[in-house]
Amino acid sequence: MTAPLTPPPHEPSSQAAHSAQSSSHQPWPPAPAGHTGVASAPHDAAYGQDGPGMKTEVREAAVVTVVVALCGALLGVLWWWLAPQVQLIGAVVEGGWVVLVKDTEGEQAVGVDGTFTLLALAFGAVSAVAVFLWRRRGGVPLVVALAVGGLLGSFLAWRVGVWLGPTSDVIAHAKQVGKGVTFSAPLRLGAKGALLAWPLAGLLVHVGLTALFGPRDPEVEQLPPYGGQSA
Numbered sequence: 255m256t257a258p259l260t261p262p263p264h265e266p267s268s269q270a271a272h273s274a275q276s277s278s279h280q281p282w283p284p285a286p287a288g289h290t291g292v293a294s295a296p297h298d299a300a301y302g303q304d305g306p307g308m309k310t311e312v313r314e315a316a317v318v319t320v321v322v323a324l325c326g327a328l329l330g331v332l333w334w335w336l337a338p339q340v341q342l343i344g345a346v347v348e349g350g351w352v353v354l355v356k357d358t359e360g361e362q363a364v365g366v367d368g369t370f371t372l373l374a375l376a377f378g379a380v381s382a383v384a385v386f387l388w389r390r391r392g393g394v395p396l397v398v399a400l401a402v403g404g405l406l407g408s409f410l411a412w413r414v415g416v417w418l419g420p421t422s423d424v425i426a427h428a429k430q431v432g433k434g435v436t437f438s439a440p441l442r443l444g445a446k447g448a449l450l451a452w453p454l455a456g457l458l459v460h461v462g463l464t465a466l467f468g469p470r471d472p473e474v475e476q477l478p479p480y481g482g483q484s485a
Contacts, residue, residue, distance in 0.1 A: 312395055314395070315395035318399035319403040322399070322404055323402075325377060326407030326408060326409070327411070329377050329410075329414075329452075330413070330414025331418065333370050333373055333411060333415040338366060339438040340362040340438065342355060342428070343435070351429060363444060370415075370443060370448050373411075374408055374411070375451050377452050377455075378459065379455050379459045381400060382400060382457075382458075382459035383463065385399075385400060385460060390467070391469060397457065400456040404455075409449060412443055412449065416442070418441075419441035420438045420439065420440045420441075422440045
C-alpha cells in the first residue's frame with residue numbers, strides 16, 4: 255500500500271524568517287500619533303508662524319518712516335525752547351552796523367548743539383522702543399524705516415527750530431532793537447553730525463531689544479536613530 259499524500263508541515267523557522275524579512279522593510283518604528291518630529295513654535299496670531307509677507311512689511315515700514323519723521327517737528331519745538339541763547343549786541347563802526355557776540359568766552363553755542371544731540375538721542379531711543387513694542391518680530395524694512403525716519407525727523411527738527419528762533423538777518427535785528435542793545439542770535443546747528451544722533455540711537459536700541467527680547471526660532475527635536483529608540 256502507498257501512504258496518503260499529505261502536505262508537509264509548516265516549518266516554524268520559515269515563518270520566523272519571513273517575519274524578520276517583512277519587518278526589515280520598516281526603516282524605523284512608527285512615530286506616536288500627532289508627533290511630527292519638530293518642536294512646535296508659538297503661533298503668531300496676527301501673521302502666522304512665518305511672519306508677515308513682504309508687502310505687509312514694506313507697508314508697515316512706510317508708516318513708521320512717516321510717523322517718525324513727523325515727530326521731528328516736536329523735536330524742533332523742544333530744541334528751540336530748551337537751547338541756550340547766544341546774546342549779540344549791535345554797534346556802529348565807521349558809519350556801518352556790526353554785530354558782536356556779547357560774551358565771547360561763553361559756551362552757549364556749544365550748548366545749542368549739545369541740546370539738539372541729547373534730544374535727538376532720546377527721540378531715537380523712544381521711537382525704537384515704540385516700534386519694537388508694536389512689532390516684536392522686527393525685520394530689515396522696519397530697521398531701515400527707523401533710520402530713514404530718524405534722519406528725516408532730524409532735518410525737520412533743525413529747520414523748525416531755526417524757523418521758530420530769531421531772524422537770521424542779524425543786521426536788521428540790530429537796527430530794530432537799537433545800538434548797544436543785546437538780542438538773541440538765531441538758532442544754528444554748528445555740528446551737522448548731530449543730525450545722525452537720532453537714526454543711530456534708533457538703530458542701536460532696536461537691534462539690542464530684538465536681540466534680547468525678540469522671538470526665537472523653533473528648535474528642531476532630534477529623532478531617534480535608525481531602528482533605535484529614544485533614551
